[in-house]
Amino acid sequence: MARRSVQFWRIEQLNGDALGRPFPARRVAEVLKNAQEAGVDRRFTSVDGTVLLAQAVALTPHPVVLLDRVRETNLPSVGDALGRRKPLPLAPGDHLLETTYFAFLKRNVIAVLTSGNGPRASRMGEYLGGMVGMEPSLVPVVREDVEEILARLEVSRFEFAIPAERLSGKLMEGEWADVLDSTSRLMTEGTFRISLTVGRSGKAEDKQRIRDRIQQLIDLFRRAGSVEHFDYVVAEGKDSLTGDREVVDLLKERFISHVEVDADVFNDPRKSVAEAIAILNRQARDNEAFFERTLPAITGSADSAQVPEIVAGGMAAVRGAMAAAAEDALEKQGGAGHELVRG
Template sequence: MARRSVQFWRIEQVNGDELIRPFPARRIAEVLRAAQAQGTDRHLRCADGTVLLAQAAALAPHPVLLLDRVRDSNLPSIGDSAGRRKPLPLEPGDHLLETSYFAFLPRNVIAVLTSGNGPRASRLGEYLGGMLGLEPGLVPVVREDVEEILTRLEVSRFEFALPAERLSGKLMEGEWADVLDSASRLMSEGTFRISLSVGRAGKAEDKQRIRDRIQQLIELFRRAGSVEHFDYVVAEGKDSVTGEREVVDLLKERFIAHIEVDADTFNDPAKSTAEAVAILNQQAKANQAFFARTLPGTVGAPDVDSIPEIVAGGLAIPGKTGAGTAAAGRIPMETAAEETGADHEPVRR
């Protein structure tokens, strides 16, 4: 057996605007399925060189997408019983695929079944931005009162720890990626721990500036989507309402389900997809009451007209007419990237 985690995120914005309607996930799944059936290239090269590839695994009861990180360099080796190393037996044109599974649930919740090397949740936003002109803003779903506590918390300390062998800038983004990458070069064994605190000395305005900066770094950390790889993550400070000292365990309070899966099943591409869909559907059912109690509902119908087709050499971009109907027109992919603000390009093979 192997341990996997299911993370829960909520789509709060699309292209910078608040999302009140249901996210058009089924339409996206249909577009990807049609592109795959037509043999249309769906690879996307991100700004950092990562290549992503998506496909639809299910349309109902919840749309499920597979998102692969495509690797054709720096590949691992395999070894026999005596430890002799040899290259992976890949045929010409084959690539290594590292997969995460995304299920789109009611209330704009996304359940993400992850593995150690599969793309993080934020990569889905990059893919949808580059391929379809969508930029969903994701926020983690947390347990009942964590968000409320953090909003009131006048933070004085933020601390986390993880085993040295897990140190990698790939776990985080921005400043945290630089910190973890640097740490990975310093140590390969033991535990890496970092603590940020306001300190006792200094003027009140200086302390507030430090406190604001720590709050920003906590928010970046919480949005990273890799919290389950850490052993210890806490924020400490004074509750501005009660005046009490609070210690918030972000690792335990983040809404993540840990499950045991059959490792052999997940090594089989055909079986792994069916098993992943079943796991995500089960998680959707098990947590339906929690989402209904803690998350806002949606209003109206999804905006399916805003989702273009994926066509060879570019996108069929729908444009809104005065009557509000969609008029599709093809434009080159380079122009599409400029108009949607995407800094990605498709990989043509």
């Protein structure tokens, strides 16, 4: 088994303006599908040279789009058990694709199923800006019910990091004060990081005792009121209500759901898409009530007319063609006027 994360983002702006109506996600998926069926080149090259390629894989109940980072150079090698290396068995014209899955949900929320190497969420905005001329600005969905989440979290890990120059026992009380004060005498530069985990071995009752102790230390940590001095503070565990693995970011008070996936399934292109769609739909269903409770309602209907059909080269090609047409028209006008003068 392997673990993937599902991040939740919200489209807050479109092309720099506040978005107060539904984002036309279904139309985006439809034009991508039309381009796929027509064999249109959908690759887009970002300003930093990253090549992106998107395709629609579902329209209902939520539009789902996968975004690939296309790797043509610096490819990894294949090796056997003895470490003998050979090139990836790619046919001429093939590339390495590293994928992130995007599901467009209600209230302009996007659920993003990530992997270690796939494009980050903001790349979707770059891609849509380059291909259809509309660039969504994404902000993370914040968990306003962090207390409720922590109350039902069967914690397995608590971790924080703080720059050495900020280390002081005055930030905390009790056991944490002793830890920070002692560490401040040991290091004055760099970053101090500590991680408390339940561990994999031991009896169930022993693990529960450790879990309870970590929960007490988390409560003590949060009551100190000095969390803002830290660079990184997270609690991880299983949600006792949904069964999902969650990481609660105590600085930003937002969460990332972690899901266990079959590594063999996600290594199989024929099966991975169906599995990703199922995961995203389940996450949408499990969190719909939270979105309704914490996010503003989105009224009106999506403006599908904003999304043009995709052409090879995207908007750069469209603008280039328009500029060429305008220049040609000017030349013709100038030529006609010159002829009239000559006459």
